[in-house]
Amino acid sequence: xxxxxxxxxxxxxxxxxxxxxxxxxxxxxxxxxxxxxxxxxxxxxxxxxxxxxxxxxxxxxxxxxxxxxxxxxxxxxxxxxxxxxxxxxxxxxxxxxxxxxxxxxxxxxxxxxxxxxxxxxxxxxxxxxxxxxxxxxxxxxxxxxxxxxxxxxxxxxxxxxxxxxxxxxxxxxxxxxxxxxxxxxxxxxxxxxxxxxxxxxxxxxxxxxxxxxxxxxxxxxxxxxxxxxxxxxxxxxxxxxxxxxxxxxxxxxxxxxxxxxxxxxxxxxxxxxxxxxxxxxxxxxxxxxxxxxxxxxxxxxxxxxxxxxxxxxxxxxxxxxxxxxxxxxxxxxxxxxxxxxxxxxxxxxxxxxxxxxxxxxxxxxxxxxxxxxxxxxx
Numbered sequence: 258x259x260x261x262x263x264x265x266x267x268x269x270x271x272x273x274x275x276x277x278x279x280x281x282x283x284x285x286x287x288x289x290x291x292x293x294x295x296x297x298x299x300x301x302x303x304x305x306x307x308x309x310x311x312x313x314x315x316x317x318x319x320x321x322x323x324x325x326x327x328x329x330x331x332x333x334x335x336x337x338x339x340x341x342x343x344x345x346x347x348x349x350x351x352x353x354x355x356x357x358x359x360x361x362x363x364x365x366x367x368x369x370x371x372x373x374x375x376x377x378x379x380x381x382x383x384x385x386x387x388x389x390x391x392x393x394x395x396x397x398x399x400x401x402x403x404x405x406x407x408x409x410x411x412x413x414x415x416x417x418x419x420x421x422x423x424x425x426x427x428x429x430x431x432x433x434x435x436x437x438x439x440x441x442x443x444x445x446x447x448x449x450x451x452x453x454x455x456x457x458x459x460x461x462x463x464x465x466x467x468x469x470x471x472x473x474x475x476x477x478x479x480x481x482x483x484x485x486x487x488x489x490x491x492x493x494x495x496x497x498x499x500x501x502x503x504x505x506x507x508x509x510x511x512x513x514x515x516x517x518x519x520x521x522x523x524x525x526x527x528x529x530x531x532x533x534x535x536x537x538x539x540x541x542x543x544x545x546x547x548x549x550x551x552x553x554x555x556x557x558x559x560x561x562x563x564x565x566x567x568x569x570x571x572x573x574x575x576x577x578x579x580x581x582x583x584x585x586x587x588x589x590x591x592x593x594x595x596x597x598x599x600x601x602x603x604x605x606x607x608x609x610x611x612x613x614x615x616x617x618x619x620x621x622x623x624x625x626x627x628x629x630x631x632x633x634x635x
Contacts (some may be wrong), residue, residue, distance in 0.1 A: 551607030
C-alpha cells in the first residue's frame with residue numbers, strides 16, 4: 258500500500274513539474290517575445306498575445322505546487338520575478354495618481370485618441386439621429402483629439418453627421434486637420450501637419466502633426482498600424498473555437514485546427530511582420546521630425562509587450578497606462594478580441610496625470626482620454 262502511494266506521489270510530482278515548466282516557458286516567451294522581430298521567429302507574436310492566459314496558468318501552477326509539489330515553488334517564484342515588468346505592463350496596480358495640486362502652476366492639456374470606425378455607429382442606433390461619436394467629442398471636449406479611421410469631417414447623411422455638429426466642431430477646434438486617408442487631428446492649440454514620405458494606405462497609416470501648446474512644441478505621431486485583416490469567416494471560426502462547440506466530434510476538431518492554422522494564424526503572423534516594418538518606419542520619422550517632446554498614440558493593433566512598444570521604449574518612450582492605470586484594460590470591444598490595442602506614449606517635458614477609458618461602443622474601439630502637464634524642469 259505504501260509503495261503504491263509512493264508511486265502515485267512520484268507520478269503527480271512529475272506531472273506538476275512538467276506543467277510548471279510548460280507554464281514558466283510560456284510566461285517567459287509571452288513576456289519577452291516582444292523583444293524579438295516577428296519576422297525572425299515565426300509565432301512569437303502569438304505568445305505575446307496570449308500572455309494573459311500564461312499568467313493565469315502560472316498562477317494555477319503555483320497553487321497546485323503549493324498544495325502538492327512545493328519543490329517546484331521556487332521555479333514559480335523566479336518566473337514571476339523575471340516577468341514582473343511585463344506583467345505590470347499588462348496589468349499595472351497603481352494605487353495612487355499624481356496630485357493635480359502639485360502641477361497647479363504647470364500648463365496642462367487633455368488628450369484623446371479614438372478609432373472612430375469611419376464614424377459609422379456600429380450599434381446602428383444613432384441617438385438623436387446625429388452622429389454619436391462627434392457628439393461625444395463635443396461633450397468631453399479634450400484639448401487635442403487624435404483620430405483614426407476618420408476619412409472626413411463634413412456633413413454626411415449615412416453617418417448622421419449634421420451641419421450643426423460640424424459648426425460646433427469648428428467653434429470648439431480652430432485647427433482641424435485630415436491627414437492621408439483617414440487620420441485626423443482636432444486641436445484647440447495651433448497645429449500643422451508634417452508631410453511624411455509614404456507609403457500610406459487605408460488602414461495602415463502614420464500621420465504627424467506639430468502642436469504649439471502654450472509655447473511648448475510637441476510633435477504628435479498618430480498611428481494606425483496594420484490590422485489582422487480578418488474576414489467575417491475568420492471571425493466566425495474564432496467564435497466557434499471560443500464557444501468550445503464540437504457538433505461533429507473529433508473530425509470537426511481536426512478540421513478546426515487546420516482552419517485555424519491556414520486562416521487565423523497565417524494572417525496574425527503576416528500582420529505582425531508588417532507592423533514590425535511600420536515600427537521601423539515610425540522610428541525613422543521620429544528620429545527625423547520628432548524633436549524632444551513627442552507623443553505617439555493611436556490604434557497600434559497590437560497588445561502590451563508587443564514589438565512596436567518594446568522598440569519605442571528603446572527611444573525613451575514611456576506608456577501612460579502602465580504608469581497610471583490599475584488592472585488590465587480592454588480597448589477593442591468586438592468579436593471577442595478583448596485586448597488593449599490602443600496606446601498613448603510620450604517622452605520629453607511631459608508628465609501624465611490621468612488616463613481613463615470611455616465605455617461607449619459606437620465604434621469597435623473605446624476612446625482613451627489622458628491629461629498631461631508640461632514640465633520643462635522634469
